[in-house]
Amino acid sequence: MFTLMRNPTMRPYHDVAREMSRMLDAFANRAPFDSMFDAAVTFPALNLWEDDHKVFVEAELPGVAAKDVEVKVHGNELHIFGKRESTSGDKRNFQRQERVFGEFSRMISLPTPVDAEKIEATLKDGVLTVILPKAETAKARKIAVKAV
Amino acid sequence: MNCGTMTKCETPASTVEQARAGQTYVPRVDIVEQGDEMLIFADIPGVTAQNVDIDFDKGALTITGRVPQRRNGHTREVFSEYGVGDFRRTFQVGDGFDASQFHAEISHGVLTLHLPKAQSLRARKIAVKGA
Numbered sequence: 446m447f448t449l450m451r452n453p454t455m456r457p458y459h460d461v462a463r464e465m466s467r468m469l470d471a472f473a474n475r476a477p478f479d480s481m482f483d484a485a486v487t488f489p490a491l492n493l494w495e496d497d498h499k500v501f502v503e504a505e506l507p508g509v510a511a512k513d514v515e516v517k518v519h520g521n522e523l524h525i526f527g528k529r530e531s532t533s534g535d536k537r538n539f540q541r542q543e544r545v546f547g548e549f550s551r552m553i554s555l556p557t558p559v560d561a562e563k564i565e566a567t568l569k570d571g572v573l574t575v576i577l578p579k580a581e582t583a584k585a586r587k588i589a590v591k592a593v
Numbered sequence: 594m595n596c597g598t599m600t601k602c603e604t605p606a607s608t609v610e611q612a613r614a615g616q617t618y619v620p621r622v623d624i625v626e627q628g629d630e631m632l633i634f635a636d637i638p639g640v641t642a643q644n645v646d647i648d649f650d651k652g653a654l655t656i657t658g659r660v661p662q663r664r665n666g667h668t669r670e671v672f673s674e675y676g677v678g679d680f681r682r683t684f685q686v687g688d689g690f691d692a693s694q695f696h697a698e699i700s701h702g703v704l705t706l707h708l709p710k711a712q713s714l715r716a717r718k719i720a721v722k723g724a
Contacts (some may be wrong), residue, residue: 490601490674494664503663505601505638505675507702532634532703541624544636556671571638571702572663 447535488549489525493556497585500555500577507571508532508544516566516575521558523575526550557583601675616678620656629715631690631708633668637680638702639663645699647706649692655683656704689714 489504502523506514514527531546558580566575602619622633637645641656648655658680664670686692686708694709 487674492664492673492675492677493671494668494673495671496665496668500662500671501668505636505702507636507638509701538626539623540626540631541622543621544623544634567703570641571636574663 487551488545489551491525491551493553493555495556495579498579500557500559500579502553502575502577504551504573505571506568506573509568509571509573511568513569514566514573516564516573518555518559518561518564518577521555522552523555523577524550524552525573525575559583605645616676616695617681618676618678619682620680623637623683629710631710633704633706635680635682635704635706636702637704639677640680640699640702640704642699645704647695647697649686649695652686653675653683654686654695654706654708656682656706657681658704665683665695679680 447558466588475583489506492503494501504525506527506529509527509529513530514525517526526549528548529546555577559577560580563578564575568574602621603616608619620637622636623631623632623634632686635656637656637660639660644659644661646655646657646659648657660677662680663677689711691707691711695707697706699705704713
């Protein structure tokens, strides 16, 4: 189970911890290792970008079935949640275990109002992409300047 | 680069031979012994069967997954919590495996590699003869 909370006031400390972890890891081509700061990390990580008409949200969810992910928009909040089932088989014979399984939940505020009726979410090759058309009121528009 | 449990890890620069621009990432793996084979499960989201290479040379097994850019260049980043790039990881494989029988499949961004054990190392039942 890795439903986690984000506390923005702690963010700078986690960033420093992450950087230290990165430097330690940079010595070898080795497994990512756990640190005490992991509890501050949210899953799945999200990337968000936009153009004039749409907002795009993406998450890496390898091995997650489409039926196990839900995407909801309520007002200005986007909620992505679901579960990742273990596919690695018999737990007794693990030689190495780095992949995590369980329930996940992320909620983020969208940068602009969106048209909730026209949201599309696709899961392809383990990558979730949510495309949210901006609400008419939020679209950038060019204002014609009249000569008088 | 954070190498915690739930985040994506960049490949340390010292171990990468860069074939093209961009950062590469170390996929998370599970390694499980199951019956007469060792299984490696690797998370390589965004990689299709056409874009994965598996090389085995002198005991080193290397997985490379090429990840096409997914974001259109005409867009603006609002925030980014992970990087997108190719995946690469190398494993040392002992002598007890039959390299000619290695095979793999990929599904929903998870690569499953099957490494069958050499005949001589497989568990076997010894028949006990009556006198």
